[in-house]
Amino acid sequence: MSQNRDIEIVDDLRARSSENGWLEFKKNWKDPFKIGIYISALSNSARLEGKDSAYLVWGVENDTHEIVGTSFDPGLEIVGNQPLEMWLRQRLSPAPAFHFREVLHPSGRVVLLEIPAPILAPTAFDSIAYIRSGSATPKLSEDQLRYQALIEKLRPYTWENGVALSYVSTSDVLRLLDVDVYYRLLGESRPDSDDRVLERLEVERLVRNDFGARWDVLNLGAILFASNLSDFGPSMARKGVRFVRYSGADRTTTVTHRQDGKKGYAAGFENLLEYVNGLLPQNEHIGQALRESHPLFPRLSLRELIANALIHQDLTITGAGPQIELFADRIEITNPGCPLVDTDRMIDQPPRSRNETLAALMRRMGMCEEQGSGLDKVFREVEVFQLPAPLLRSTEAAMQVVLYGPRTFAEMTPEERVRACYFHTVLRFMAGERMKNTSLCERFGIDKKNAAQASAVIGKALDAGLIKYADEDHPRAGYHPWWS
Incomplete structure (x- = not known):
């Protein structure tokens, strides 16, 4: 992950008027159990407030948001016999894909923990889900209204909205994506302004604004308009046709x-x-x-x-x-x-x-x-x-x-004939008509004098349960699909 992006994240978070449900500043605090509870609470609050990520930041003063630096080093922290990050992952469920990152900010050393919001179920620590309430972190179960609201916000993961490439400049977005194809296929003229192009791509959910003047290219943008899928990594490249x-x-x-x-x-x-x-x-x-x-x-x-x-x-x-x-x-x-x-x-x-x-x-x-x-x-x-x-x-x-490819009726297998009979019946039914011997003869190119061949196919389709009589009292009136 780019240090420049992390510096912009820290500065963006510091510029906010105060902490909130998805943001917390600390100095040298390192209690592992409290960190686990905060991860759960911040993650759940982020989803509740419509954010994709929450942030826990060490090295920033809580009131002034000035960078004071931190001695906290998550890579050196051991809980029992385990590294802190591994210990946390084993106790969080579903475990968010979080990572501690050291940020060498010009004003001092900062540690940034970016925590994804939950997708399928509330994030729990030691089997208990927490939520932010002011500066407190109560159990989510103690606030039924917010619990129900969170459950309603959770939704199945949508691959299209995932990030294919983050922290991309405007010029690189226009290099990575074939924007001309987008406008051509929609029958529109491309605007002269790059800013207007990016605004349109954002509305289409092909990109989204990251931190600073940078962009995230979303999976939808990459899979549809990539000039080269390999620019977005091997996983995206393997989705090529x-x-x-x-x-x-x-x-x-x-x-x-x-x-x-x-x-x-x-x-x-x-x-x-x-x-x-x-x-x-x-x-x-x-x-x-x-x-x-x-x-x-x-x-x-x-x-x-x-x-x-x-x-x-x-x-x-x-x-x-x-x-x-x-x-x-x-x-x-x-x-x-x-x-x-x-x-x-x-x-x-x-x-x-x-x-x-x-x-x-x-x-x-x-x-x-x-x-x-x-x-x-x-x-x-x-x-x-x-x-x-x-x-x-x-x-x-x-x-x-x-x-x-083309095959005569004689060249088709019995299975192919029955399958054609079934789908012919479906098409006739969708048109408000019934499949009959005469229509099936036409479908197969069978001469009327050989209509018995079509009758044999109809009999096999009936035996297979794929079609049925449209009118049981009048079998010659035609046929419908089995599900009609």
Whole structure:
């Protein structure tokens, strides 16, 4: 952590009129039990007062806020047989990621303890949570009103709001983030003033003001607009989109192309799509009079599926990012994290995303469809091209969509036929219609004289419990999805 930033933190805290619920000044005080209680009380009070961090500062006089220096050295303090910091961590729960930092201020030696506010539960010391009340630190349980208020303030951790890089100058923010892409995708002109640009980025929660004239680049800003993700450390770099193309139909074949995304998702999205589309095999389609070449996979569907992988991934999973694998007959798009909606219901149910701010901004920038209208359009386009239905596959660690190249009905497996029948039924139901033998024949490109083939597929879908009769008394009236 930068000494300059710590000096600015100390000066900013000293400039305040008095101590408060998330700030305490001390001189040489070093009682380990009281330090533990203060960490709990300051941390909880910070969350209650809408602060991300609390501060305990040694070496500053309480009344005048003058720097007087301190002899307290947390690195030399031993409690029992343990270093003070380790001893405290074992007794705090959930243990905040605090660190003692020595600050060599021009006016004297200061020790700064920056304490994160709690995220999921109140911070407790020896199983007891404390709170600040004036200069006292009573048990949180003794103040039920403030306890309830704190519980309401606690919320699940939002990765987008985390800090990717702190204490960054204005010029470095504009170097690290591709601001031109931000304004271009929103169809706006970039202001001439850098200050106005930073104000806009702060409103979008891409950056936030740190101490002095410095900024924190938030995870949302980095993951979307980074000129180079590696500038924000290896963890962020590993969230770049990886693309691999194989020469054949499985991973044992030769890798012909490989690219690890270096830019943020918004900054690199169009170039990524152009790169992938440029490598797609072509499929010859015979129209009424001409032979026309089309990509093996519909481009609009591919765009939507890649955007969905970026939006719906679990960004809290470290060491993993979205991956696109292109084979001779299919493309597989994988993102970290188990989906929040069952794969059978992804078309008809509203999408649920762990990253709502990221999703909303990507939609505003036109990178994907409006909420709830993307995946159903993918399946409709697949039907227009009479492709096998995409395979939606989830595990505890990842979500994968497999988009297949053209295959005739005869070339599809029984499983693929039943899956296509189910999703065709869902699309018909969403349009206020019923799936029938005739519509399924059209879906598969089956000649009417071979309608028995579609009937056989419908029978298997009924046996699998994926569809049901729309009217039990009139079986020929059509079919609905099982959940309707």
